[in-house]
Amino acid sequence: MCFYCFCCTGIMDESDELSCICSEDDDAQKMPVSDIISSNRHHLSSLTDNRNYKQKAKHSLERDKQSVTLLSPQDAEELRFFKVDRHFWSKLIKQKFVKKTATATEKENSTKRVNVVKQSQGQKRRITTTASSDQRIKRVRSDADIADCDKMYDYRSSSIKTDNDYINKNEEDEENMINAFYQQRYLGGSNNSIATLCNIGNSCYLNSVIYTLRFAPYFLHKLHHLCDDMHYVYQKIGQNKLKSSSLGRNVGGLQGQSGRSWSSKDLASLSGTNNSVAFNEPGLLKNNRQVVTEKLHELYQNLHRNETIDTSDSFHAGTFLQSIQDVSSIFEGNQQQDAHELLMCILDSIRETCSALSKTIKENPEILLQQSNSTSNENAELTSPPNSIQNSTQSIKSIFSRKIKRKETLKSKNGSPMKEINSEMSSIEESGEVNNVKSSLHSITNEPCDSNGLDEKEKIDETIKRLGLDFFTEDFEGITLSTTKCLTCESVTEQKETMIDISIPLVNENSQPLDPQIFFQNSCITKEYFRVENHYRCDKCCGYTEAIRSISFEVLPRLLILHMKRFSGGMEKISSYSPTPFILKCFCNKCYKKRDEDKLHIYKLYSVITHVGATMSVGHYIAYTCSLDIYNEYVSCVHDKRRLSLSNGTKIKSHSTLSNSGASGEKNSGLMKKLIYGRNKASSSGDMSKSIKPINGLSKIMMNGIEKLNLNSDKISATNGTTVNGTNNANSSSHKAPKTVCNSANCCGIYVKDFTNIVENYHNNNNINGERLQSENGTSTNSNDDASEYEPKPSLNDLNQKVWYMCDDDKIKIMTQREFEDALSKNQKVMITPYLLFYARYDAKTFKNSDYE
C-alpha cells in the first residue's frame, strides 16, 4: 500500500477501479486490489504528461481534486491519531475513509469538480498543486504533534482556498511558498525528488535493499562503470568474433535523455529491449549473476529517469526481482524474505560479475589493447566512422587536425539543443576544447609508454586495477584475522578470511546499556575459548588443549554492513534495543589500539534497514537512508578520464565540459553569488544537499536550474548535473580548472533537484522569463525563509544537519537528523528495531575537517 493511494481509496469504490485499470494495463489483472489502487494512482500522473490521454487525465484529476477537499477539519482531527504505527497506516486509512469520504465528498466537492473540468487547459499546474495538497495530508498523518497538525490544517485550508481561487487568478505568493516548502520537506508528489519503488507483493525487503544500495556512497557510480565495462568488453569480444564493427551503439545512459514519459509500462518494454541487447551480443551469454548486476543497474537507471522526468510513479522492480529469482530460488514467490539474505545475494552477484569480467579481460587481452587504441581514436575521430579502429597508431599530428575538426562539429552540433548560447560562451567553449585536446594528447602520449614499459600480463593486471574492476573487493570485502592461541604451548596460528558483513549478536533482555562504540567493538572483535567439551587440537602439542580464538579485522570494507542478529535460530525475533551510532569508530587492526584522535578511519552511517514486526515471517522492512556524498562522487572520475570507453561517452563528456563552462561563465557568476547567498540564508528550510562540500553540491543544483531556465527547454539534456564546478572558487575563477563529472551521473545517479524544482515552479507558475530570473530568485529565497518561519519546528539547527529519507516502499519521507535520532532512541513507544546498519568509511582527517564545515 502506498500513501498516495489514500486519496484514491477515499473516493472510488474498488470495482470502479478495476474496470478503469484493466482497460489500459493488462498487468493490473494480476495485481491484488490494493496494488491496483496504487498503480492507478501512478498512472494518473504519468498520463497527465501524455496529452493523448487527455480525457482520462481529466477524470483522474477530478479524483485528485476530491482528495484534497476530502480533508475537512474533522478529518484532520481523525488523522492526528494515525501516528502510532506507520505500517498499519494505510489499512486504517482505507477503512476509515472509504466510508467517510464517499458521503462527504459528494456534497462538498460537486462544485469544485466542475471547476476543475473547466480548467482543463491548466492540467499541469493543477497536478502540482493537488499533489502538494496531497503531501500535506501525508504530513498530517505522519506528524504526531498536535500543534503541527493545527498548523497543517491552517496550511491546508489556505491552500484549498487558493486552489479554488487559483482557477481564476494567478497563484499567490503564499501558496507558492508553501509549495516550495513542502516540496522540500516531502518527496513523493509530482515534484518528487527521490524516485520510489512500489511494493510488488511483500517486496519491502527488496525495496529497502535497493534504496540502501542506491545511497551507498560511490556504489551507483562504480556499478555503472562495471556494467558499462562489461557491456563494452562483451561487445568487443562479439565484434572480434564477427569482425563487424558497429560501434555506434546506444548507451543505456543516453536513452533516458529523450524526455519521454516513462510510465511503468514503458519501462518494462525498455528493459525488455535492453535485455535483448544484452543477450544478442554474439558469442557470449551472460550468466545469471551478471544479469542480476545488469538489471540492478537498469533499475537504477529507471529510477534516475523517474526523477528526471518528475514523475510520481513508483517503479516496479519486477524484472530485477526476476533476475534475483533466477539466481536464487529462495526468493521465488511473493513470500516475505530476509533483507539480509537478499543483500548477500545481490552482493554475491556483483562480486561474481566483477571477477568474471576481470577473467574475461585476462583471457582476451586484445580487448584492452584495442580499447586503449580505440579510445584514443574515438577521442580523435568523433565524426569519422568507427571502422578505422583497427588502424591502431595515429600520429599526433593527425589527431590534432582532427581535433580541430571535431571542435567545429561540436559547435554546430551543440547549436541545436542550446539555442541561447552567446558568443561569450563559445569563447569559453574554445578554452574548454583546448583543455580537452591537451588532455587527450596527454593520454595518447602516455599510452605507448605504458605498453612499452610493462610486460603484457602485468599491464593487463594493472589496467584491470586501474579500471576499478575489482571495486567489489575494495568496497565490500574486508579481511578477518582469526588468531588461535593454544594456551598450553602458546603458539599462535593465524587465519585470514574475507568478510562482507559482521553479525552482531543481541541478547533479548535489556542488560545495562553500553557505550555504542564499545558495544559494537566488543561485538565484532571477539574472543572465544575452546575448553571443556570443546578442546582445541593443537598440532604442536599433538593433542587437545585449551585455546583462545580472537577475531579481529585486518581490513574493514569501505562499505561496512552490520547485521543485527535479531533472528537467531527460531523464528522468534529479538526486539531488544540496540544502539545505532551515526559515527562508528573504526576498529580495524590499524585503528583498534589507537586513541580516538589518532584513528585513521571513521565510519559514517548512511543507511539503516529496520524490521517492523514480531517475527521473521511477519514483518515489514523500512530503509532509512541518507546521502553522504552524492555530489562529489561523480567528480573527477578516474574512470572517465583514463578510459573514454565509448564514443557516446566521449560526446557527452565534451558536451558537458562545454555546457559546464557555459553555465559557470561570468555572465552567470553574479547570479550564482546571489543564489548561493540566498541559499545559505534559506538553508533552514530543509537542506537536502548537505555534503562534504555543501557549496559545491549547491552550485550543481543551481546550475541545473539555471540551465533549465536559460535554455528554456523541456528536454533535460545531458548537460544537467554532469558538471560540478569547483565552487570554492566559483566567484573568482570557476572556468579556470573545470572539474569533469562522470557522465554516469546522468545514467543511474540519484537526481535530487529539490531546489531546482522550487525555482522551476516559480518559473512555470509566474511565467517569468530568463531576464526576470534574478529578481524572482530573490523572492523565492525570501519566501523560503518565510516558509521556515511558518513552521515553528524543527529548528534551524536541526535543519542544518543531515537529512534522512525514510524509504518505505513507495513512500519516502524526509527526516532531519534529530528526528531520526529520536526515532531510533530507546525511549520511543514503538521502538524501531534496526536490522542492518550500513556505514561508509572516510578518512578520519578529512572527516574532521568536513564534518563541521
Place this chain on the structure above:
Amino acid sequence: MLKNNPNTRKKMQVSFVVRDAEEKRHKRGVNSLQLDHNNGRLFSCGRDAIIRIWNTNQVNMDNSYIQSLEHHNDWVNDIVLCCGGRNLISASCDTTVKVWNAHKGFCMSTLRTHRDYVQALAYAKDREQVASAGLDKQIFLWDVNTLTALTASNNTVTTSSLTGSKHSIYGLAINNSGTIIASGSTEAVIRCWDPRTCNRLIKLKGHTENIKSLVISSDGSHILSGSSDGTIKLWSVGQQRCIQTIQVHTEGVWCLLVNETFTHVISGSRDKKVFMTEIRNPYNSVLVCEEKAPVLKMCYNIDYSGIWTTTWNSDIKMWKLPKADKISNQKNSSNLSLNEQQPVVPVNTNEEKLIKGGAAVEKYVVLNDKRFMVTRDTDQNVAIYDVLKAVKVESLGKIDFDEVVKSRNKMVYVPNWFTVDLKTGMPTIVLGQDEVDCFAAWVSATEAGLGVGQTENGSDPKVNYGSLLLQALLEYWPQPMVEIDNDIRGNEYFKVPKHTPILFSEVGGRTGCRLLVRDAAGDTESQLLHEAVPSWVADVVIDRNIPRFIKIPFFLLPHPLMVKQDRMKKDRLIANEFIQCRKVCEHVLDKILMENPAPTGVNSSQNNSDTSEGSQIPAEDKIELLCNEIVCDPSMDLRTVKHFIWKQSSDLTFYYKTKPNFS
C-alpha cells in the same frame, strides 16, 4: 558435567600403547621437576605420561636412571614431593591426581575429583597439605596424611574445594604455612583464598594474559607471578596491589623459582631464556642460560648452587647459578645491556649436567593395508610399526618419510579400524569406538601373512583385525564362565608384548581402567576388567563370537561388447566386501553364462567347480570383469575395486565379458 549420569553413559573405547618394556628416557617435554634434597633423587614428569626418578649424584648421568612410575595415561602436568620425600603426588591431563610411594615407586591411590585436565599442584610443607587445580576451574585441598592412608577398603577422602574462579586455572601456589593460596588463570587475575576457611581473600588485577606461574613468600605477605604477557609481577597481599613489575622476557613467563630469602627470582620463559633477577631491583638481572626450547620448569639442585631446567625437549639440564651478590655487582653492565638492546651473553654456555631425553614419534601415516604404520620421530628417524601385533618392526634410520610411505603402500583397500594418537610421544592406538568401526577390517589370513601353515585344505580363512587384536590384548584375562577344556587364550595367530598397556576409557573422556597385558590375570585387575570391558569386547574375547561380515551391494551387467546379450535384467547382488573378483568371475560363469547352453549345463558346471579347485582353467581366465572401463585384477577384492576404481558412493557396477580365447 553430566558425564556420570547413568542414562547417558558414555561409550567405552579401548586403546593401547606401542612401546618398549622399559622407556628409560623422556619422550617429549618434561613438565615438572622435584628434587629430594635428602638423597639427590630427581623426580621428573613428562608429556609421555611417565614419572621418572633419577639419581643426580651419579657422576655419569647416563647411568642416572632409577625407575619409572607409570600409571598415568596422558601428560603429567605437575608433581610435588611431600612427607619428606616419602610420597609423591602427581596431576595429569587424564583428569586424575595420583598419590605415589616415592621410595618404592608404585601408585597408592587415584583421585578422580577433577573433571578436566589437572594443571597445577601446590604444597604447604608445614601443614602437609596439597592443593590441585585445573581447567575445570576447581581447586581441591587435600590432606596428604589422609591420602597416604587410603586403602582399597578405606577409599573415601573428604576434600574442601575453593570456588570462585571463572576461568581455567593454570597456576597455583600456597605458602609453606598454608595460610594463603593463590591461583592464576586465563582470566589474567590472581585470586587468593584462605585455605583454612576456604574463604576468598583478594583479587589481584594487573596482568593482561594467562598466569601460569606463582610463588608466595613464606609469610604469605608477597606473591610473585609470571604471566603469558611476558612480565613478572610482585604483589603485596596487604596492599592488594602490584608493587614491582619485572620485564626481562620477551615472551610468556612459564616458571618461577625464588630463593629462600625471597630476594631473587629465577624465571624461565617461552623465549627459551632463564633470567635471575633481584626482585626489588629488576635492573640487576642476569641471563643464566639460554635453552633450545621454551623452558617449562626449574628446580634447585641439591646444594642450591645450580638449577635443573626442563623444556619442550626431553632433555633435563643442570645449570650453574651466579652468586646473588654477583648480580648486584653487575648492575651497571646489565643496566646498559637492557637499555641498549645489546645481545645479553648468558652466564653459562654449557650445562653442568645433562639427563638425555629420547625422541618422540611426531608423525605417522597408516598404510593402505591398515596394519602397518610409518612413523617419524623428533630425531627424524623413520620406523615401521605393526599395529596388529603392537610392535615396532623396523627402524629405517634417517630416510625420506614420504618415500617410505609411497614405496610401502599397496593398492589395496581395508576399512579403518583404529586411530592413532601421538600426544605422549609413543603411538597410542585407539580401537574403533564401537563394534562397527573396530571390526571393520576383514582380511584373508594368508594375505595378512598370518595363515602360514594353517591352510591345510587350501581354503583361505578370513580374519578380523580388531577381533584378533582384542583377543591378544586380553589373552591373560581369566574367563571365569568358560570351562577349562575349551579355554582358548588369545588368538591362534600371534601374541602382543606383555608390557603393552591397555586402556579402557570413555570416548573422548576419562580413563576407566589401565593395565598391562600380563597383569590381566591379577585378582584386582581381573575384577576391574569385568567392570570396564564393554560388552562388544567381551563378545569376541570371551564368547568368541565372530564379528559380522560387511556386505557390499553391486550390479553385474553384461558388457556392451558381449556377443550374447542374454540377460538385460540389472541384477543387484550382495557379497562380502573382501570377496575377490575371481569369485565374481566364477559366479558369472556358473550362474549366468551356463544357463543358456542347456545340454552342456550340468557338465560345465561340474567343470567349473573343478576349475575353482584349481585343476582346470580358472574362471578368471575366461571371464573379464570391468569397472569404469578398467579391467579388474582377479585378486582384487570388492572394496578395493570400489575404492580405487569405482570411486563413487553409489553401488558398484561390474560389466562382465568373456575373454577372446574363450567363447
